[in-house]
Amino acid sequence: MYEHDDMVPLIHHTTEWQNALPYEEVPGPKPIPILGNTWRMMPIIGQYTIGDVAKISSQLHEQYGQIVKFSGLIGRPDLLFIYDVDEIEKCYRTEGTTPFRPSMPSLVKYKSVVRKDFFGDLGGVVGVHGEPWREFRSKVQKPVLQLSTVRRYLQPLEVVTDDFLKRCETLLDANSELPEDFDNEIHKWSLECIGRVALDTRLGCLESNLSPDSEPQQIINAAKYALRNVATLELKAPYWRYFPTPLWTHYVKNMNFFVEVCMKYIKSATDRLKVQGPCKHGEPSLLEKVIMSQKDEKIATIMALDLILVGIDTISMAVCSILYQLATRPEQQEKVHQELKRLMPDPKTPLTLQLLDQMHYLKAFIKEVFRMYSTVIGNGRTLQEDAVICGYRIPKGVQAVFPTIVTGNMEKYVTDAAEFKPERWLKPSQGGFEGKLHPFASLPYGYGARMCLGRRFADLEMQILLAKLLRSYKLEYEHEPLEYAVTFMYAPDGPLKFKMTKY
Numbered sequence: 001m002y003e004h005d006d007m008v009p010l011i012h013h014t015t016e017w018q019n020a021l022p023y024e025e026v027p028g029p030k031p032i033p034i035l036g037n038t039w040r041m042m043p044i045i046g047q048y049t050i051g052d053v054a055k056i057s058s059q060l061h062e063q064y065g066q067i068v069k070f071s072g073l074i075g076r077p078d079l080l081f082i083y084d085v086d087e088i089e090k091c092y093r094t095e096g097t098t099p100f101r102p103s104m105p106s107l108v109k110y111k112s113v114v115r116k117d118f119f120g121d122l123g124g125v126v127g128v129h130g131e132p133w134r135e136f137r138s139k140v141q142k143p144v145l146q147l148s149t150v151r152r153y154l155q156p157l158e159v160v161t162d163d164f165l166k167r168c169e170t171l172l173d174a175n176s177e178l179p180e181d182f183d184n185e186i187h188k189w190s191l192e193c194i195g196r197v198a199l200d201t202r203l204g205c206l207e208s209n210l211s212p213d214s215e216p217q218q219i220i221n222a223a224k225y226a227l228r229n230v231a232t233l234e235l236k237a238p239y240w241r242y243f244p245t246p247l248w249t250h251y252v253k254n255m256n257f258f259v260e261v262c263m264k265y266i267k268s269a270t271d272r273l274k275v276q277g278p279c280k281h282g283e284p285s286l287l288e289k290v291i292m293s294q295k296d297e298k299i300a301t302i303m304a305l306d307l308i309l310v311g312i313d314t315i316s317m318a319v320c321s322i323l324y325q326l327a328t329r330p331e332q333q334e335k336v337h338q339e340l341k342r343l344m345p346d347p348k349t350p351l352t353l354q355l356l357d358q359m360h361y362l363k364a365f366i367k368e369v370f371r372m373y374s375t376v377i378g379n380g381r382t383l384q385e386d387a388v389i390c391g392y393r394i395p396k397g398v399q400a401v402f403p404t405i406v407t408g409n410m411e412k413y414v415t416d417a418a419e420f421k422p423e424r425w426l427k428p429s430q431g432g433f434e435g436k437l438h439p440f441a442s443l444p445y446g447y448g449a450r451m452c453l454g455r456r457f458a459d460l461e462m463q464i465l466l467a468k469l470l471r472s473y474k475l476e477y478e479h480e481p482l483e484y485a486v487t488f489m490y491a492p493d494g495p496l497k498f499k500m501t502k503y
C-alpha cells in the first residue's frame with residue numbers, strides 16, 4: 001500500500017520498519033564477484049546439488065539462523081529462506097487477494113509465449129498471477145472444492161481403485177512381492193483417477209498389455225516424461241530460456257499432446273451435455289458444472305490441463321511415501337488395519353464420506369508422513385509489498401521460501417519432532433497426544449487464497465486407496481532401507497518392492 005502524495009509505502013512510516021535492520025544485513029552465503037551465488041546452485045560443480053535441496057535448506061538454517069538470504073542469483077530475484085514459523089504465518093496472513101507463488105517457469109513460457117494462440121488471456125491458475133489468476137480461480141474454485149462434487153466422485157474413484165488393486169494382485173511374484181517399478185503402477189492409478197475427475201472419462205491406464213501406440217500408453221509416457229524432465233529443464237538446464245534446446249522442443253510437443261487430449265475429452269463432455277442435457281438425477285460432474293456455469297469449453301479445458309499437470313506426480317509421490325512408511329512401521333499399520341476392520345467389518349462395504357471421516361488414525365498417519373517427509377518440500381511467495389520479516393526490512397519482489405520440510409521437523413514448533421507419532425494429530429478423546437504443534441509448521445497443501453486447488457480430491461484419492469488396501473492386505477518391506485530423494489518432490493528413492501498379502 002502506498003501513500004498518494006509521495007508514493008512511499010505506508011509501512012515505511014511505522015516504527016516497526018524504522019527500527020528494523022537494513023535488508024543488506026540479512027545473513028546468508030556471500031555472493032562472490034562475477035558468478036554471484038549461482039555457482040552454489042549449479043549441479044555437480046557447486047557446493048549443492050539438486051538432490052540436496054532438503055539438506056541445503058537445513059544447512060542454511062543451521063549456519064545462518066531464522067532468516068537466510070541467497071542473493072546474486074543470475075537472472076532471478078533473491079531467495080529468502082524463512083525458518084521462523086510465526087513469520088511464515090504473518091506472510092501468509094498478509095498476502096492479500098492475489099498471492100504470487102513463483103513456479104514452473106517452463107509452463108509459464110509455454111502458456112504465455114509458445115501457445116499464446118490457444119491460451120490468450122485465459123492462463124488457468126498454475127504459473128499465472130495477479131488479476132488473471134484471481135479471475136480464473138474464482139471461475140473454477142467453487143465447483144472443484146464443493147463437498148457435493150467430492151462426494152460425487154467417491155464411488156467412481158472407488159471403482160478405479162478396485163481395478164488398481166486387482167491389477168496389483170496380478171503383478172505379485174512368487175514371494176508375493178510387487179515389481180521393482182511399482183511406482184509406475186501408482187503413477188498410472190493417479191493418472192486414471194485424475195482422468196476420471198478432470199476429463200469425465202476412464203483413460204484405460206490400468207489395462208494390462210497396453211500396446212505402445214494406444215492412447216493410454218501415450219498418456220502414461222507423456223506424464224512420465226513431464227515428471228522426469230521438468231526438473232532437469234528448470235533446475236539443471238535452463239538454457240531453453242534463451243534458445244529452443246532439444247529438451248525444450250520435446251517438452252512443448254509433450255504439452256501440446258496433453259492439450260489435445262484435454263480438448264478431445266472436453267468436447268465429448270460438451271457434446272454429451274448438448275444431446276442429453278444436464279443430468280436430472282443426482283449431482284452433475286465437475287466438467288458439467290464448469291461447462292454449464294461458464295458456457296465456455298475452453299475454461300474447462302484449461303482447468304483440466306492444470307489439474308492434470310499438478311495432480312499426477314504430487315499424489316503419486318505422496319502415496320509412494322505413505323506406503324513406504326506403512327510398510328516399515330508394522331505396529332502403526334496394524335492400528336490402521338484394526339480401525340478399518342472396526343469401521344468396515346465386511347471388506348466389501350462401500351465407502352461413504354461419513355466412513356472416511358471416521359478413519360481418524362488413518363488420516364493422522366497421512367498427516368504425520370507429510371509432517372516428517374513433506375512431499376512438496378516447501379512453498380513460497382514473491383513479496384508484493386515491502387515488509388518487516390524477522391526484524392529486517394525486506395523489499396518487495398524478493399522470493400520468500402517457506403521450507404516446510406525443515407519447519408515441520410523443528411522441536412521449537414513440534415513436540416518430539418524427531419519421533420513419528422500420528423497420535424499428535426488426534427484429539428485427546430481419540431487417544432491423542434498433547435504437545436506443541438504450530439498450525440503453520442507443516443502445511444502440506446499451502447495456505448490461503450492460493451492453497452492447493454486439488455486438496456479435497458487428493459485427500460479423497462489417498463484415503464480411498466489406503467482404506468481399501470489396508471483393510472484387505474498387509475504390506476511389508478523386506479529390503480535395504482530406502483533413502484528419500486528430491487526432484488521437485490520428496491519421496492523414497494528406489495524399488496518399492498512391497499510384499500502384499502491378503503488377510
Ligand code: HEM
Binds near residue numbers: 445
Ligand atoms: C498429496 C498431494 C498434493 C499435495 C501435497 C499438493 C500440494 C500443493 C501445494 C503445496 C500447492 C501450493 C499452494 C500454495 O501456494 O499455498 C498446490 C497447488 C495446487 N495444487 Fe496441489 N497438491 C496435491 C495434489 C493435487 C491434486 C491431486 C491436484 C488436482 C486435482 C492439485 C492441484 C493443484 C493446483 C491446481 C494448484 C495451484 C493452485 C493455484 O495456484 O491457484 N494438487 N498443491
